[in-house]
Amino acid sequence: MNIFYDENMPFAAEFFADLGDLTAFSGRHLSAIDVSSADVLLVRSITQVNEALLQSNKGLKFVGTATIGVDHIDQNYLASRAINFHSAPGCNAISVAEYVLSAMVVLAERHLLSLSELTVGIVGAGNTGSRLSEKLNALNIKHVLCDPLLAEKPTDKRDFVSLEQALTCDVVSLHVPLTREGKHPTYHLLDAQRLSQFSEQQILINACRGEVIDNSALLAMKQQGHALKLVLDVWENEPNILTDLIAYCEISTAHIAGYSLEGKARGTEILYRALCQQLDITPNKQLTDFLPLPTISKVEIKHKFDEILLNQLVKMVYDVRRDDAIFRQQISIQGFDHIRKTYPTRREFSAITVDLDRALSSDVPHQLGFNNKTG
Known part of the structure; x- marks a missing residue:
């Protein structure tokens, strides 16, 4: 069995070595010819898995993404070919929540703010938003949840507010998937009109998908002198981002909020267990087998x-x-x-x-x- 995996998936070789022949690849530059002989394809969010990529492959049986988001996967095409698909929901949710908390701590110190007096609007209350909510609860930081999809589910008993209400909080942190269709699309959720409603005292954090904010409209607003404090980990058109926007950010990073060693490795472990299940093999490895001791323990x-x-x-x-x-x-x-x-x-x-x-x-x-x- 030929297992192809993104070279940035930690411990992939260790987890999958016993299941087949391994080939690592660069996720951004993968071509149809590169994966023509793959039986198993394991990717991260930078690889678009669709008909164009898989047109030369006739034997693919399993596709997995070691990420929460799945907007880079053409699931309808995979289903049409009866290719089993798995994602890794929640794998890096803790990592992203800790990124947001670190950003809040840094900005509170920089601007002489008291964390305990801030209000936080969490937009998107899935795995990542929920983990952030837990950490804010631990610190008694007041926050609200906005998630119209979950608000419509009778099984979710949490209290939700409207997007308009969430956007009035001192800190607004975005944790939605990128969707372009349906009842609640998130593409350019924060467009020029919604961005104009932010006050100059607020903090806006985006650690989900760059296209959730209209980056050009955001840059135009900042160039006009608006003092909104920005923390951007994700950008439109990655890797060819709007670099002029960087100078206007309090904190700017390269889509690494979920890049803790544990966060990335959990995705690998989830896919390992999913493939074992498909092959009817009992998993005999776990993440703790491979995690190194931290520098400070x-x-x-x-x-x-x-x-x-x-x-x-x-x-x-x-x-x-x-x-x-x-x-x-x-x-x-x-x-x-x-x-x-x-x-x-x-x-x-x-x-x-x-x-x-x-x-x-x-x-x-x-x-x-x-x-x-x-x-």
Whole structure:
């Protein structure tokens, strides 16, 4: 069995080595000839899987994307050829939520804001929005959820607000899939008209899909002097992005919000288990078999947990300013895809054990995702 996989899928060789012959590829430049002999195709979001890519392949049995989003997959075409398809819902949701939290911590410090006094509008309450909501709950940060699709489901008992209400919050964080059709399309969800409604005190964070915001309209607004604070991890027309917009961002990165080692590797593990199920093979590997020890694995805290300590703890594990600096320094020289391909290892909060003095015991670090040890 020939298994072709994106070279940026961590531990793919380790997970799939026993299941067939492995071939790694560059996801952005994959051609029909490249995958003509694949029985299994494993991709990430930069690879468009459609008839054009698969026209020379006659034996493909399984396609998997190690991502939450599936807008790069022509599922109707795969179904027409009876090719089994799997995605990895939720695999990097924690990673994206921690990216947003790091951005909020950095901007709060930069602009002398109190996190506890901010309101957050989470637009999109699926896996990623839900994980962010959990972390904000842990910090008692007031927030609202906007998700018209989930709001229509009787099984979801959460309270939802309208998009207009969500967009009035101090921080607006976008976590929707990219859709162009249906009752609630998200393409250019924030167009020129909606962008014009933002105040100059607000923060807008996009860590889902670039096309959810009209980037040209956003640039025009910023060039006119609007002081809206921007955190952009995703961009229209990646990798050929609107680079003039970078200068107007508080934080700008190369679509890496979900790029924690755990986040990417969970996607690999999910696809491994799905392929094992299709082959009727019992999985005998798990992610913990391959994750390395973090550089810092334990932190001892002898101080009451407060906003200052939160700032230090979050930035110790992941300081988004590092990725912003790399992006600004390398985008014009190395390019968007090179930054992603050479992304330095980043761990999630769960890799760190927080040792708390019993007298100062707090469940907040554990609720945020850190491993807790109370001494």
